[in-house]
Structure formats: C-alpha cells, structure tokens
Amino acid sequence: MLLADEVATHHPVLSANPYQPHLARIVRIHKMVENNYLFTLRFAEDHLARAFRHQPGQFIMLSVPGVGEMPISVSSSPSRPEVLELCVRRVGRVTNALYRMRTNDVVGVRGPYGNGYPMQEIMGNDLLLAAGGLGMAPLRSLLWYALDHRDKFHNITLMYGAKRPDDMLFREELLALVDRTDINCLLTVDADDSGTWKNHVGLLPTLFDHAKIDPLRTYAAVCGPPVVYKFILQRLLDLGFPKNRILMSLERRMKCGVGKCGHCSIGYKYTCLQGPIFTYWDAINLPEMI
Amino acid sequence: MSKPTVGIFGLTGCAGDQLVILNCEDRLLDIVALIDIRDFLMASSENDEGCPLDIALVEGAVLSRRDADKLRAIRQRSKILVALGTCAVWGGVAAMDRGKDRARLLEEVYGEIGLTYDSSPAQALHEVVKVDLGIAGCPIEKEHFIAAVAALLNGDTPLYPEYPVCTECRMRENNCLLIERGELCCGPITAGGCEARCPELRVPCVGCRGPAGDTNVPSFVAMLEQKGFDRQQLAARLRTFAPEGVAQ
Amino acid sequence: MKILKLPKEKLDLFASVVQQFGELHAPVEQDGKYVFKRLMRWSDARLEYDRTILPPKKYFLPPRETLFRYRPGEGFVPHTEGLDQRIILFGVHACDVYAINILDRVFAGKYPDPYYQARRKHIAIIGIDCSPDKHCFCRSMRADFVDHGFDLFFYDTGDYYQALVGTALGDDMVLATGSLFEPVDGTDIDDYKRRSWNKRRAFQLEVEIRDLPEIFEMEYQSEIWEELGEKCLSCGSCSMVCPTCYCYDVADHVELGSRAGRRARSWDSCLFASHALVASGENFRGPRASRIKFRFYHKQRGFVAEYGRPSCVGCGRCISACPVGIDVVQVIDRLRRVQDVASR
Numbered sequence: 001m002l003l004a005d006e007v008a009t010h011h012p013v014l015s016a017n018p019y020q021p022h023l024a025r026i027v028r029i030h031k032m033v034e035n036n037y038l039f040t041l042r043f044a045e046d047h048l049a050r051a052f053r054h055q056p057g058q059f060i061m062l063s064v065p066g067v068g069e070m071p072i073s074v075s076s077s078p079s080r081p082e083v084l085e086l087c088v089r090r091v092g093r094v095t096n097a098l099y100r101m102r103t104n105d106v107v108g109v110r111g112p113y114g115n116g117y118p119m120q121e122i123m124g125n126d127l128l129l130a131a132g133g134l135g136m137a138p139l140r141s142l143l144w145y146a147l148d149h150r151d152k153f154h155n156i157t158l159m160y161g162a163k164r165p166d167d168m169l170f171r172e173e174l175l176a177l178v179d180r181t182d183i184n185c186l187l188t189v190d191a192d193d194s195g196t197w198k199n200h201v202g203l204l205p206t207l208f209d210h211a212k213i214d215p216l217r218t219y220a221a222v223c224g225p226p227v228v229y230k231f232i233l234q235r236l237l238d239l240g241f242p243k244n245r246i247l248m249s250l251e252r253r254m255k256c257g258v259g260k261c262g263h264c265s266i267g268y269k270y271t272c273l274q275g276p277i278f279t280y281w282d283a284i285n286l287p288e289m290i
Numbered sequence: 291m292s293k294p295t296v297g298i299f300g301l302t303g304c305a306g307d308q309l310v311i312l313n314c315e316d317r318l319l320d321i322v323a324l325i326d327i328r329d330f331l332m333a334s335s336e337n338d339e340g341c342p343l344d345i346a347l348v349e350g351a352v353l354s355r356r357d358a359d360k361l362r363a364i365r366q367r368s369k370i371l372v373a374l375g376t377c378a379v380w381g382g383v384a385a386m387d388r389g390k391d392r393a394r395l396l397e398e399v400y401g402e403i404g405l406t407y408d409s410s411p412a413q414a415l416h417e418v419v420k421v422d423l424g425i426a427g428c429p430i431e432k433e434h435f436i437a438a439v440a441a442l443l444n445g446d447t448p449l450y451p452e453y454p455v456c457t458e459c460r461m462r463e464n465n466c467l468l469i470e471r472g473e474l475c476c477g478p479i480t481a482g483g484c485e486a487r488c489p490e491l492r493v494p495c496v497g498c499r500g501p502a503g504d505t506n507v508p509s510f511v512a513m514l515e516q517k518g519f520d521r522q523q524l525a526a527r528l529r530t531f532a533p534e535g536v537a538q
Numbered sequence: 539m540k541i542l543k544l545p546k547e548k549l550d551l552f553a554s555v556v557q558q559f560g561e562l563h564a565p566v567e568q569d570g571k572y573v574f575k576r577l578m579r580w581s582d583a584r585l586e587y588d589r590t591i592l593p594p595k596k597y598f599l600p601p602r603e604t605l606f607r608y609r610p611g612e613g614f615v616p617h618t619e620g621l622d623q624r625i626i627l628f629g630v631h632a633c634d635v636y637a638i639n640i641l642d643r644v645f646a647g648k649y650p651d652p653y654y655q656a657r658r659k660h661i662a663i664i665g666i667d668c669s670p671d672k673h674c675f676c677r678s679m680r681a682d683f684v685d686h687g688f689d690l691f692f693y694d695t696g697d698y699y700q701a702l703v704g705t706a707l708g709d710d711m712v713l714a715t716g717s718l719f720e721p722v723d724g725t726d727i728d729d730y731k732r733r734s735w736n737k738r739r740a741f742q743l744e745v746e747i748r749d750l751p752e753i754f755e756m757e758y759q760s761e762i763w764e765e766l767g768e769k770c771l772s773c774g775s776c777s778m779v780c781p782t783c784y785c786y787d788v789a790d791h792v793e794l795g796s797r798a799g800r801r802a803r804s805w806d807s808c809l810f811a812s813h814a815l816v817a818s819g820e821n822f823r824g825p826r827a828s829r830i831k832f833r834f835y836h837k838q839r840g841f842v843a844e845y846g847r848p849s850c851v852g853c854g855r856c857i858s859a860c861p862v863g864i865d866v867v868q869v870i871d872r873l874r875r876v877q878d879v880a881s882r
C-alpha cells in the first residue's frame with residue numbers, strides 16, 4: 001500500500017496505518033443534480049496526488065473531520081490522475097456535513113479500497129455498462145477508462161436511465177458521447193416534462209432494443225437501485241450472458257474499508273475486500289447478497 | 291459570526307436536566323462563551339422572552355394545556371428544538387399512569403375538584419411538536435449535553451448509542467445482576483449511554499434512559515416470568531419510564 | 539519446542555521475577571466470577587478460575603479506543619498512547635490463546651491493524667491448562683490445546699507445572715529465574731499424558747463441527763432461526779464476551795467550539811439493528827431472526843470459508859452471558875438432528 005508506506009516514517013509504534021486519512025482539498029464543487037454534487041479533490045501533499053492510483057470500481061474512505069467517515073466510489077477515471085472526482089448524494093450525517101463545505105476546505109481520504117472491475121479480464125472484449133439513477137457514479141470511472149484506452153476494448157455500449165432529464169448525472173458529458181461512433185451511448189428518461197429531451201424516453205430495459213450485444217464476448221457492468229438489478233439482470237440472463245460476466249457493484253454499511261470492522265459482510269465475504277464488484281454468480285451463491 | 295441564541299426551558303419535570311447543565315462546572319464557561327443564552331428561567335432573572343432562538347432545549351413532559359401552549363410557542367421561535375431528558379423524549383415518569391382513566395386519577399388524587407384542573411395525559415414533546423434531537427437520560431449525561439452543543443454548533447447532530455445498557459455493562463465487565471442474582475434488571479431493553487452506571491454499582495437498571503433502539507419486550511417479559519417475577523410487578527416497572535416503548 | 543518443568547511451590551517466585559518483563563495481570567475474583575486485572579499482590583491471582591467475564595481480547599482490542607486526534611491544520615494524528623505498554627497476561631486458557639491466534643489473522647492480512655499489532659507485540663501471554671466445566675466445548679472446536687501464540691504455557695501435572703516455551707521472550711523469562719525450572723524426564727511425560735487423557739474425558743459438552751458449514755447451508759431456511767429471533771433480546775452480550783467477535787463501530791467525537799476532535803472505535807455486534815443498516819434506510823439484516831442467524835453463520839460457517847476453521851473456540855462465554863439462554867451447542871445440535879421429513 002503506497003499511502004500506508006508514507007506514514008511509516010512518522011510513527012514508530014504504528015509502522016503502517018491503514019486507517020490514516022490523508023488531507024485533501026476540495027478544489028471544485030459542482031451541482032449536477034439536486035442533492036447530487038460532484039466534489040473534486042486534490043491531496044494536500046503533492047506526492048500523494050501524483051502517487052494515488054485506483055482501479056475503476058474502487059472506492060475511498062472519505063472523512064469529514066469532526067463528523068465521520070464513509071465509503072465513496074471514485075467517479076473519475078485512473079486515466080485522468082492527480083484529482084479525484086466524487087459524486088456524492090446527500091443522505092445523512094456525513095454527507096450533510098460534506099455539503100456544508102466550501103471550495104478549499106479540507107477533508108480526509110484513504111484508499112483506494114475494494115477489488116474494482118477486473119480490467120485485465122474485460123480488456124479485449126465488448127463492454128456493456130448499464131446504470132440506473134445514481135448507479136452512474138461508480139460506472140463513470142469505468143466508462144472513461146475504457147474510452148481513454150479505446151483500443152483495448154471492442155464494442156462499448158452505455159445504457160443509462162434516469163427519472164427525468166434533470167436527474168441525469170453527468171448529463172452534459174454523456175450527451176456529448178451520443179454522437180460519437182466509438183461508443184453506443186444510449187440515454188433514456190422515464191418521462192420528459194421539459195420537452196427538450198432529444199434522446200430516448202422509456203424505462204431502462206427498453207434500451208436493449210437499440211443495442212447490439214453479443215452475450216458471449218461481452219462483460220456487463222451493472223449498477224443502480226434494486227429495481228435496476230432486477231430488470232437488467234433478467235434481461236442479461238435471457239440474452240444468455242454467462243453468470244460470471246455480469247458484474248455488479250454492491251453497497252453495504254462500511255466503517256473500516258479494510259476487512260476489519262465486520263459491517264460490510266455478506267454471508268462470508270467482505271464487500272470492502274472481495275467487493276464491491278461481484279459477479280452475478282457470486283451474488284446468487286451468497287445469502288443476503290441482493 | 292454572532293453567537294447562536296439558545297433558550298433552556300422546563301415543562302412538567304424535575305428540572306434535573308437543567309441542573310445537569312448548570313453542573314457542567316468546568317465546561318460551563320466554555321459553553322457560555324460559545325452561545326448566547328437568552329432564555330433560561332432557572333439560572334437567570336433577565337430573560338429575553340420571545341426573541342428568535344437558534345436552539346431551544348426543552349425539559350420535562352407535556353402534562354397540561356399550558357405546557358402544550360408553551361411548547362408550541364417555543365417551537366415557533368426556534369430553529370432547532372432539543373428534547374432534554376427521558377421525560378421530554380419519552381414522556382418519562384410522568385407518563386407512568388397514562389394508561390389509566392385520567393379523570394378517575396385526578397379524582398382519586400385531588401377529590402372532586404381535580405376534575406377541573408388543567409391536566410392532560412402526559413405526552414413526550416414529539417407527540418406535540420416536531421423535535422429535532424432527543425437526549426435521553428434521567429437526568430441526562432453531562433457528556434451527552436456537551437456533545438450535543440458541540441455538534442449543533444457545527445451544524446451536525448450528535449450520535450448516541452442505540453444499543454442497550456447490557457452492551458456497556460459487559461464492556462465494563464460487570465457481574466450480571468439478572469443472570470447471576472436473578473434481579474429485575476432492565477438493562478437488556480434500556481438504551482445505553484450511561485456506561486451502565488447502576489449495574490456498575492451493583493444496582494439493577496430501572497430503565498431510566500428509556501427504551502433501546504431495538505427492543506424485544508415480549509421475550510424479556512417471558513424470561514422474567516420464567517424467573518418467577520409476577521406479571522403485575524413487571525408491568526409497573528416497565529411502564530415507569532417509557533409508556534410506548536415497553537408496556538405490553 | 540523447549541519443554542521444562544517448574545515445581546509448583548516456586549510459582550510465586552517465578553511470578554515475582556517475571557514482573558521485570560511487564561505489568562502482571564491475571565484472573566482475580568469478582569463477586570464469584572473472574573476478570574483479568576492488574577495484580578496488586580500475587581495472592582489475588584486465581585489460576586484455578588473457570589472463565590473470565592471478558593476474554594483477553596480486551597487487552598488487544600479494547601472496548602473503546604481512540605484511533606486519531608484531529609486538529610485543523612495538523613490533520614489526523616494517530617493516537618499511540620499506551621500501545622507500547624508492557625503487560626504480562628498470566629493464566630490464559632488454551633481456548634483464549636487460540637482465540638487470540640484467530641484475532642491475529644483477522645487483524646493481519648492485506649491491511650494489518652497497527653493498533654492491534656502494537657499491543658500484541660507488547661503483551662506477553664503465559665498460558666495455563668484448565669479443566670472443562672459444563673459450558674466448555676473447546677475440545678469439539680479443536681481449541682483445547684494450542685501450539686503457538688503464547689510465550690509460555692503451563693500444564694499442571696501434579697507437583698509441577700510443565701512449561702512449553704513458545705517464544706524467545708518466554709525463554710528469557712525462564713532464564714531470568716536462574717534455576718527455578720528443571721528439565722523434564724520420562725515420568726514427567728507420562729504425567730503429562732495422564733493429565734491430557736483426564737482432561738479429554740472431563741468434557742461434558744460435545745458438538746461435531748465437520749461438515750457443519752454444509753449443514754448450515756442446508757438449514758439456511760430452518761425455522762430455528764425464527765424461533766431464536768423471537769427469543770433474542772439484541773442485548774449484544776454474546777458478542778461483547780466472545781473472544782473472537784471483533785466487529786467494531788467508528789465514530790468521531792468533536793470538541794466543543796471547534797472541528798477538532800478524536801476518532802474512536804468501540805465494540806459492536808451484528809445483533810444490533812444498525813449493523814447492516816445503510817443510509818437509504820435499507821437494512822440487509824433487518825429482522826432479528828436474520829441477525830441471530832448471521833451471528834451463528836459467521837462464526838460457524840462464514841469464518842470457515844475465509845480462514846479454514848470456525849471462529850468459535852468453544853469457551854462457553856456466550857452461553858453463560860445470554861439472558862434468554864440461547865446456547866450455541868444446543869443450536870448446533872438442533873441443526874444436526876435428523877428430522878422426520880414428513881413432519882417438516
């Protein structure tokens with residue numbers, strides 16, 4: 001662990017401390033959707049900013065000093081280093097406190113943690129990203145990673161659905177992908193009352209009608225609320241996807257992020273270590289998984 | 291930035307929680323330096339009644355129309371309303387007999403004239419107005435009060451344990467009065483946070499902090515009955531501090 | 539492994555010499571039960587104790603522990619106070635040493651826990667053999683003997699304690715006593731074997747743990763979980779007293795009038811409703827039945843998948859600490875019992 005090594009020199013008793021948060025500055029706060037802001041962070045120490053590397057799908061533990069710590073997926077791609085982009089939804093104590101912070105305020109970051117998407121395995125195959133609502137947050141890292149290493153992947157399809165155009169995360173940047181030829185970017189909203197929406201209208205699974213998917217050479221990364229899993233998983237299975245090529249990102253309560261505190265356990269796996277990315281095969285073999 | 295304005299009020303209760311605040315000796319000066327106490331009947335004679343408040347701390351339960359009116363007025367002028375003590379959070383001791391017929395009770399106690407008194411069944415604050423934060427305890431823990439002020443000043447809410455007294459009792463490695471001595475200890479269903487103060491002194495927990503976050507009263511009562519406690523006696527004990535939470 | 543023997547009457551002498559290696563802690567009596575505590579005098583030690591209310595885990599993973607102090611400007615500064623305090627735990631039973639060995643594995647791995655590790659490095663363990671009582675089933679859990687994890691381990695063989703020397707520190711302790719310890723001969727070995735045989739026969743409780751993970755999987759939907767859920771009070775006692783329950787919660791405690799404060803952890807339990815609750819309000823183990831099932835599942839099945847053995851060592855503490863008499867041995871027995879299929 002790179003970050004852990006950094007503290008080794010400072011604390012003779014605690015040779016390496018995986019719980020050590022490193023200070024990071026909020027360099028930008030962008031309101032994407034009501035109660036879903038994108039926070040851009042940069043480590044206070046330059047060498048950390050440069051050294052930090054993550055895999056798409058991994059998360060960090062984010063500290064709001066004096067309030068608490070929580071797991072947040074890294075939404076930026078490792079192919080765009082030096083800053084971390086976090087898409088955070090306001091839901092409780094720590095997220096509320098984060099929302100009260102301003103640019104230049106200091107937070108704590110440690111990580112990255114979790115397995116992330118199996119990039120080595122995915123490369124050379126087709127990639128299907130299917131997200132509903134907030135599920136775009138962890139997938140966005142994977143999306144840009146794939147686009148930035150475009151030659152390493154065959155067909156790339158993104159299917160993303162939100163309730164209304166205003167609820168769509170990363171809307172502008174995703175709309176800009178619609179016309180690109182190196183990705184089939186399918187965006188849908190359940191309903192459009194603005195009258196300005198020029199993409200699909202309808203529930204997420206209807207996008208399958210517009211996608212060409214070869215189940216035997218595709219990895220599917222799915223993320224979203226339970227309904228999304230329910231419908232998308234069924235569609236993928238119907239299409240004949242092998243169960244271990246369907247990748248899901250799961251959420252559990254977390255306190256340590258490093259396999260100690262016990263909160264994130266599902267059956268006998270720790271989401272923070274063996275997850276948060278699980279295959280569908282894992283999922284049906286662990287009790288309480290979904 | 292101007293200091294947040296704070297009011298401290300008592301409805302029907304023993305003022306024990308206000309006393310705890312006054313007893314924060316070493317910390318009281320720090321607290322006073324950070325907040326602007328506008329209304330605190332117990333400590334000052336000059337009160338600024340009616341000014342808007344950032345934080346209102348209200349002790350005691352609602353036992354009369356006057357209490358209810360006062361509480362509504364406090365709510366109106368306050369951004370954050372904190373229920374202080376088990377009476378305010380749960381109705382507490384005052385709610386003990388609320389299952390009984392109120393009129394008969396008043397008559398029993400005061401004779402016929404009692405029927406004309408302004409007295410209503412005891413209610414916790416949240417049953418009358420919106421409460422933003424509850425600090426249980428009879429009286430409250432000094433540390434919890436300070437933690438609340440510290441958090442509220444930052445715009446956060448404090449965290450209090452939801453687990454039962456047993457958890458803290460075990461952490462302190464006490465002997466178990468319930469299991470080892472067969473005493474009626476309410477630790478398993480009472481909210482922790484007191485560091486098991488009573489069992490630590492070999493005194494069974496009477497449940498003064500109100501119910502824990504997640505209680506299993508039927509099983510608790512069945513277990514005590516099996517130990518030979520009489521249902522009536524149990525019902526009385528369990529009603530004492532939290533009418534809703536634990537009475538069957 | 540070096541094996542020596544210590545004449546019983548010299549134990550107190552040994553204890554006084556060994557104090558130069560750290561503060562001496564041993565089981566002492568507390569209202570008829572026992573607790574590990576700092577010894578004020580050797581005569582307070584009760585080496586014939588049954589079990590302590592809390593296991594030695596409290597020394598390595600204290601019930602509450604500050605991890606960091608935070609000051610704006612300074613950041614998170616690790617709290618290291620007391621981590622290097624030298625303590626000698628005298629009289630730890632085999633199952634409890636075994637449990638510490640299990641915690642060692644949990645707190646190692648890819649992200650070693652430096653707080654635990656520091657304490658483990660500075661706290662010496664002198665184990666002592668014991669006789670099972672009505673709640674002990676450590677033999678069934680394969681934890682009635684340990685071959686590592688202690689500095690010294692004493693077996694009572696009548697007139698002597700036979701001492702296994704587990705570490706260099708243990709050896710130093712032996713050497714520091716000069717010639718208190720004696721070499722063992724054939725009769726001593728026979729004494730030990732007799733003792734071992736007698737202990738084996740003294741167990742009153744037995745469970746079979748082979749293929750228990752499979753049985754747990756098969757009985758995942760068993761009605762027993764509902765029954766236990768109706769009974770359990772979620773009081774958390776069983777997790778607190780368990781030598782291998784390690785779940786903890788983390789919270790920040792802010793100081794009055796600032797953003798400074800400390801980050802602390804405290805023991806937690808999977809029996810609490812909050813354990814698997816997330817901000818959306820979803821609770822992955824909401825019903826009490828699923829929580830108590832999880833506790834047994836984690837100890838007897840999940841841990842096997844992860845570490846190759848159950849995390850339960852059979853110390854019996856949870857049995858004697860449960861107000862409503864939930865008993866792990868009975869639960870396992872029930873899961874194993876063949877039921878008349880027609881009546882299911």
Ligand SMILES: Cc1cc2nc3c(=O)[nH]c(=O)nc-3n(C[C@H](O)[C@H](O)[C@H](O)COP(=O)(O)OP(=O)(O)OC[C@H]3O[C@@H](n4cnc5c(N)ncnc54)[C@H](O)[C@@H]3O)c2cc1C
Binds near residue numbers: 087092138815
């Ligand atoms: C691997 C992973 C990645 C995540 N990525 C994101 C993301 O990119 N954006 C985002 O907005 N949210 C994400 N979450 C959820 C986010 O962690 C919670 O919304 C957050 O912890 C809520 O904290 P709170 O203090 O505001 O809420 P409270 O309800 O006050 O929670 C208190 C504490 O409980 C724990 N907790 C509560 N809910 C969750 C939860 N859902 N998951 C884990 N721990 C929880 C945390 O330790 C939290 O500090 C992720 C969760 C996981 C497990």
Ligand code: SF4
Binds near residue numbers: 464478489
């Ligand atoms: S003494 Fe009371 S509070 Fe303590 S463990 Fe026993 S029942 Fe629980």
Ligand code: SF4
Binds near residue numbers: 783
């Ligand atoms: S589960 Fe019970 S018997 Fe097993 S180690 Fe824990 S406390 Fe001891």
Ligand code: SF4
Binds near residue numbers: 783806809832836
């Ligand atoms: S049994 Fe429960 S409390 Fe104990 S370690 Fe396992 S999950 Fe944690």
Ligand code: SF4
Binds near residue numbers: 775776809860
């Ligand atoms: S000790 Fe018994 S009642 Fe308490 S949480 Fe454990 S199983 Fe439930």
Ligand code: FES
Binds near residue numbers: 254
């Ligand atoms: S978050 Fe603590 S074990 Fe996974």
